[in-house]
Amino acid sequence: MITPANRWAAVASVTVGIFAIVTTEILPIGLLTPIADAFGVSAGTAGWTMTVPGLVAAVAAPVVTVATGRLDRRWMLAGLMFLLAVAGFLAAAAPAFWVLLTARFLVGLVIGGFWSIGSGLAPRLVGAAAAARATAVIFAAVPLGSVLGVPLGTFVGQLAGWRTAFVLLGVLSLATAAALLVFTPPLPAKEITRMAVLSGLMRRSGVRSGLIVTFLVVLAHFGTYTYLTPLLRDVVPPGVLSGYLLVYGVAGIAGTFLAGLGRKPEVTFAAAAALIAASVFLLPHAGPAGALALLVVWGVAYGAVPVCSQAWFARAAPDAPEAATVLFTASFQATISAGALAGGFVVDAVSVPAVMTCGGVAAILAAAVIRGARREPAFR
Numbered sequence: 001m002i003t004p005a006n007r008w009a010a011v012a013s014v015t016v017g018i019f020a021i022v023t024t025e026i027l028p029i030g031l032l033t034p035i036a037d038a039f040g041v042s043a044g045t046a047g048w049t050m051t052v053p054g055l056v057a058a059v060a061a062p063v064v065t066v067a068t069g070r071l072d073r074r075w076m077l078a079g080l081m082f083l084l085a086v087a088g089f090l091a092a093a094a095p096a097f098w099v100l101l102t103a104r105f106l107v108g109l110v111i112g113g114f115w116s117i118g119s120g121l122a123p124r125l126v127g128a129a130a131a132a133r134a135t136a137v138i139f140a141a142v143p144l145g146s147v148l149g150v151p152l153g154t155f156v157g158q159l160a161g162w163r164t165a166f167v168l169l170g171v172l173s174l175a176t177a178a179a180l181l182v183f184t185p186p187l188p189a190k191e192i193t194r195m196a197v198l199s200g201l202m203r204r205s206g207v208r209s210g211l212i213v214t215f216l217v218v219l220a221h222f223g224t225y226t227y228l229t230p231l232l233r234d235v236v237p238p239g240v241l242s243g244y245l246l247v248y249g250v251a252g253i254a255g256t257f258l259a260g261l262g263r264k265p266e267v268t269f270a271a272a273a274a275l276i277a278a279s280v281f282l283l284p285h286a287g288p289a290g291a292l293a294l295l296v297v298w299g300v301a302y303g304a305v306p307v308c309s310q311a312w313f314a315r316a317a318p319d320a321p322e323a324a325t326v327l328f329t330a331s332f333q334a335t336i337s338a339g340a341l342a343g344g345f346v347v348d349a350v351s352v353p354a355v356m357t358c359g360g361v362a363a364i365l366a367a368a369v370i371r372g373a374r375r376e377p378a379f380r
Helices: 004-039 048-067 073-093 097-118 122-126 131-139 141-160 162-183 195-201 205-225 228-233 238-261 265-285 288-316 321-349 352-375
Strands: none
Touching: 004 048, 004 073, 004 097, 004 122, 004 131, 004 141, 004 162, 004 228, 004 238, 048 097, 048 321, 073 097, 073 162, 097 321, 122 131, 141 162, 141 238, 195 321, 205 265, 205 288, 205 321, 205 352, 228 238, 228 352, 238 265, 238 288, 265 288, 265 352, 288 321, 321 352
8 A cells, every 4th residue: 555654765765775876976986095006006097986887877867768768667766776786796896997897887877777767756756745845855865975975985994995885885775676666656657758859958058058067067076076085185184084075065965955045046056166166276275174164165066066957957948857857867977977087187197186276177167158158048
């Protein structure tokens, strides 16, 4: 029997699933140095653990959504969480770096499929009246992945090794797959997203400008944040590193909710880009106290980015919400991959401080593009 309690338990299961996905995706940021040491590779090469999932997810978002358009979403979500568990256990047991990258490939498949399917299920799970509240609960998992997942994973990695962190995430993923099967009602496909719909959206000027802005802001963030740990190791004692990441994550939650209160997402978006630029420009020159303050600013700014980016796509394509979500997911994940990859090249060729400067330039460009795009139909 499907009861209101079961429906909210289903929402909680989807939320935990997204939390596990977000944590698994960005966990290498906090463990980049031990992973590089374990396989004898450079920090830039270890950054491929961030590049691969984002690149695969960008392709998987439209492909998986279209290919599985007629399948029951309940079984799709549970199957994807099982695949995430396999990826976690494979990463923990990886005897060579290429095996770890294979595990990260599987993570990318999960990200693209689960996000595109799960993020828009709130109305079907709890009804239209409670859909807004359920959606807020589901998306709260994104900053929580930074607030709880990455700092806890970093802490576990410091105590018991980075492989243990991936084992625990695998266990969490298995438990979430079971919860989805138990609590989620049957969810047969209703609206089928086709490639023609996605290509049609690409012809809209508001969608195109949203893609450009998202690319620049996320490039600036992940091109620098991926290599934050090596930078902080030269500034603060290793024992307090997880605490600094925790502070950043808490600030990210605040930024997410503050962005949700704003009535002009383009203004909030531009302010966030400018604050990210200021933070990454100054961070290489800051001491322990200054670094902590800049991480707060950076966290608040980036916490607003996913909210603003999704709002941009939603307003540019109000008649195709699922397709807009697919484009949001694909563009976001592609840029995470590009940012980590580009940052790795700069780190290996020059230095970690140099990548912070490059990220700041990208963020300034993003703010300029947002200002120029304010006349687009998406914000009229």
